[in-house]
Amino acid sequence: MSQPPWPLTSSDNSRKALLLPGRTAGRKNQPSPATANRADAAFASEDAFPIVCFCHLGWDWVWQRPQQYLSRFAQRHPVLFVELYRSDVAESRIELKQPDAHPKVTVLQLHLPAARWDEPHFIDNERRRVLQEALENQLAGQFENPLLWFYDPMAVTAYAGQLDERAIVYDCMDELSQFRGAPPALVARERELLEKADLVFCGGQKMRRKRLSINSNTHFFGTGVDIAHFGKALAPDQELAPEIAALQGAPVLGYFGVIDERIDYALVAALADARPDWHVMMVGPTAKVDPAEFPQRKNLHWIGARTYAQLPALTKGFSVALMPFALNAATEYINPTKALEYMAAGRPVVSTALDEVKMNFGKVARIARSHAEFVKLCAAEVAKPSRARIERGIKLAAENTWDANVAKMERHIAEALAARTAQGETTEISAETTTPLTNLAYV
Secondary structure, three states: OOOOOOOOOOOOOOOOOOOOOOOOOOOOOOOOHHHHHHHHHHHHHOOOOOEEEEOOOOOOOOOOHHHHHHHHHOOOOOEEEEEEEEEOOOOOEEEEEOOOOOOOEEEEEEEEEHHHOOOHHHHHHHHHHHHHHHHHOOOOOOOOOOEEEEOOHHHHHHHOOOOOOOEEEEEEOOOHHHOOOOOOOHHHHHHHHHHHOOEEEEOOHHHHHHHOOOOOOEEEOOOOOOHHHHHHHHOOOOOOOHHHHOOOOOOEEEEEOOEOOOEOHHHHHHHHHHOOOOEEEEEOOEOOOOHHHOOOOOOEEEEEOOOHHHHHHHHOOOOEEEEOEOOOHHHOOOOOOHHHHHHHOOOOEEEEOOHHHHHHHOOOOEEEOOHHHHHHHHHHHHHOOOHHHHHHHHHHHHOOOHHHHHHHHHHHHHHHHHHHHHHOOOOOOOOOOOOOOOOOOOO
16 A cells, blocks of 8 residues: 555554654665675575664554565564654653564554654654663663664664664655655755665655665665465455445445545546446545545445455455546655555556556556546446456566565665675764754644
8 A cells, every 4th residue: 555654643642743854964885796795695694683663654554565574574584663653741651562463573662752842852862762771671682783774764863873783774665755744854864864874775766766866775676565465356255345245236446545645536526427337435544634525426435444454355346446646746756555456456457647657557557647538448447357457467466576575675685784794884873963843744
């Protein structure tokens, strides 16, 4: 699924999470050919070093790129998944959780006082202090000399160079600075992270090209897919979700994912208006939008969030799988995770003309450049689905699994570690300077 910016749920039920602004510094490692042998040795040794991840999304929220990758890395590496919360507490505290299905993942929820949220030095220093205290006490000996893995660029000032890390990885999954409500300092702090990172992964080709001039060791790793999970939609014994079954065989044009400023709501309404015999089903939680303002039609269903486990049963009933994204700043760089998930489920896909969809999925997805064309393409797929495109989609999904991506990422990580060892880097990064906290983005 695609993601909203910073939707961590705070303990005071305000659903507000913070990204902190910051400063710039720099270091880079582009592995040379001479590191290949060292990387091979490191990869072969299966060094089970720990990973500490800083994420702007909660582990228990929508299951997507961070959870897909970190749950797989946890098969070889202990993972500490750190979440930051603005909470109604007098003093900072933590909560530690162990996800039932992932025994080598530890979720650390860091709650900082909301009353001091406008004190940048305090917030940066406190988030570092509290984590270091936990690593020395409750988590003693479990996450020493870790690989730091960033999704949240705002965490860089607090942690980079402070945890005796062996290397820094930045997995850039979205162009967060272009999301509604992004803090102005996000761009500066992301640049700081890019300059300090040993290795950068990007979820889109455009995002990679934009960052190559800052960090030459930047690689495109687009969306992956769990084909076993979404392939359940192809199984004859997979029952339809009750929401689909209740429609008694009528065509269902379906979307699953976060429902936020990236959706083209006028297009969704146009689909419902085009054919009264169609049902348009929008599945997912909302973020930064008011559901009271959504278009309402008898054949338009906003059914809310469903679990990851429920998605194959829903997708099985989609006559057409939709990517009805608006073309705006928030979607300029997105590479929708749901594209391969729809394909693994054997569904026809119709999308608006996102750049990444055109580049990555143009031979599978039907791509519309207007509302009228979107409706026309949906009608064509409902009447006669393109078997050739569906088969190409199933094949493309099989070639781009999360597991395959993780194996390739492990090799890049081994090369980065070998390069660091060869260079004998002992860079210490000061955390004394911060940008004032202004216009922070809350969800």
